[in-house]
Amino acid sequence: MALDKSTFETLVPARFVTFTFPDPSSPSASSDRRLLRVAVLDSPIRPSAPPRVAAMLVPSHREHDWIFSTESGHLQLLLGSPGLSRLVLIGEDPIDGRGSGLGFRRQTECHRSRREGREESLKPLVLALSPRVCFESGVPEVTFLSYEDDLVASVTLEVFIGEFVGEMLVEDVVIKRGSGCGESEFRRRLRFKRMPNLVQTQVRIVPQEDCRETEGGFRIEDMQFRIDARVLVHPYLAPMVASLSLIGSDIDERIRKGLRPKAFCAGVGGGALLAFLRGQLGFEVLGVDVDEVVLRVAKQYFGLEDGDFLHVVVGDAIEWIERLANRKTEGTLGALCSHDLSVADRIDGKFDVIMVDLDSSDVSTGLVAPPLEFVRKPVLLAARSLLCEFGILAINVIPPDRLFYETMINELRDVFHDLYEIDVGNKENFVLIATVASIREIPRYDVSFIMKLNSVLSGAYMDSIRKI
Structure with missing residues (x-):
């Protein structure tokens, strides 16, 4: 069915229309x-000023990418x-077989011209x-907007298709770190379709054989990799681990006792x-994750090993916190399977x-972390009851607005002793740290565990922890 030209003369909030159009750069006489x-x-938000329209070309060989x-x-x-x-997105039609397949390689300066x-x-x-009003x-x-990453x-x-998270993909990528030569790094990523441009997980991977970048780039599709689990490359994970420096002396004492x-x-x-x-x-x-397929992917592609001293189970993590707290007080975990019970008993x-x-995740509002269900007093009280006398609760927070963040801080204050914050520095994530008790001030150089943290993390994150 042909499109009516008048369709685009007005703005209709959140309207989304797709169609195919002959490429004007290809010969019109060609079959x-x-x-x-x-x-x-069209934006779901009505414009308060004269409307702005822009277009964007889909990068070549990324036509299948969820973001486009x-x-x-x-x-x-x-x-x-x-x-x-209004945003007009234009790219090669992947249906006709000319669009991208499974791979992408960044364009050269010639392609840019x-x-x-x-x-x-x-x-x-x-x-x-x-729209007509623009004229x-x-x-x-x-x-024309440009897309660069x-x-x-x-x-x-x-x-893969997960029962709870929906469609997800695992990909190996080469990323450019900095503008100089020799700054490329290999990573494996897990992405969810529900938030198309969000990288849910990424780890550093190392080629199993020496490789050199050629003029055409790395042939990543022909390479074999191993997981390097010694470093944390996802932006907020290192700050979350840095929170342990607050209780480093107590952890050190536990380790010295064997x-x-x-x-x-x-x-x-x-x-x-x-x-x-x-x-x-x-x-x-x-570790507890609600989607069994996610755990299977983690084991198959990201090197997660469920065994000695590392246990993963399928379930709702919030429910697990409440049920574990219930076990501490009433001796029962509720309706959990025998495997889960054996893991909990360990x-x-x-x-x-x-x-x-x-x-x-709700694409209409953007990513929010943690979910509102977690920021309830019964859940926070259950979490506190599971922590030892010097324990901490570290939360990755992506606030949709300041009110959400302030409300969360107030809820935590009602349950925990002190609060600390780490600004991850990416204008998105914060790490909130809630303590069961007052933190003991001990020089870092006297604590072996904190020295260990310094050797495996950037000390900048530990230095940026501030009390709020």
Whole structure:
């Protein structure tokens, strides 16, 4: 069915329309003329000023990427440009077989100049897709936004469907760190389709054989890798671990007595945090994740090993906190399977730290962490009851607004002794740390555990912890 030209003359909040259009840069007489996929999204927010329209070309060979091929991805791009009323996304139509397959490689300077020529040829199309009000003062300027990230090359390893998280994919990528030569790094990533441009988990991977970058880039699809679990590359994980410096002297005393410190991880993802706590810091770790497929992916692709001193179970982490607290007081875990019971029975005593990495994803509002269900007094009281006398609760927080953050702080103050904060520095994540008791001030150089933390983490995160 042909589109009515008048469809685009007005703005309709949150309207999303896609169609194909002959590529004006390909010969019109050719029977093999390329098609473009055009997607037009109007902002869900009504403009308070004259509307702004912009277009964006999909990077070549990323046409299948969720950020460019889904309505939710399109919305993320639009909301990432404040004040934009309509975004027109234009890329090769992947349905005709010419779009990207499983891999991507960053374009060269030659490709960039070609892109500028394509933008010029597509200006009439963008004008035709602009609302009538934009022409009240004459023909408007056509603005093309550019999309840039640190991705150099990527290859999709496998796509999965989780019962709770939905479609997800595992990919190996090459990213560029800095502008100089020799700054490339290999990583494995887990992404969820529900938040198309969000990297849920990433770990550093190392080629099993020496490789050199050629003029055409790395042939990442032909390479074999091993997981490097000694470092944390996901932005907020190192700050979460840095929170342990607050109780480093108490953990040190436990270790000197021949005891292992214990951690409960609410949310597992790819398992990088759990593996680091177990492998680098000697913790006994219990991790809970609601989606069984996510745990299977973590074991298959991210090196998570469920065994001695590291236990993972399928379940709702908030329910587990409440049921574990119930076991401490009433001797029962409620309706959990026998496997879960055996895992819980292996965790003797209380936890030194509970680390919460849970989110509530809604593309219309953006990512929020933790979910509101966690910030309830019964849950916070249950969490406190599971912590030892010097224990801490460390939470990855992505606040949608200041009110959410302040409300969360007030709820924590009602239950815990003191609060601390780490600003991750990415303008998105904060780590909130709630303590059961007052923190003892002991020089770091006298504490072996803190010296160990300094050797495996950036000391900058420990130095940036502030009391609030």
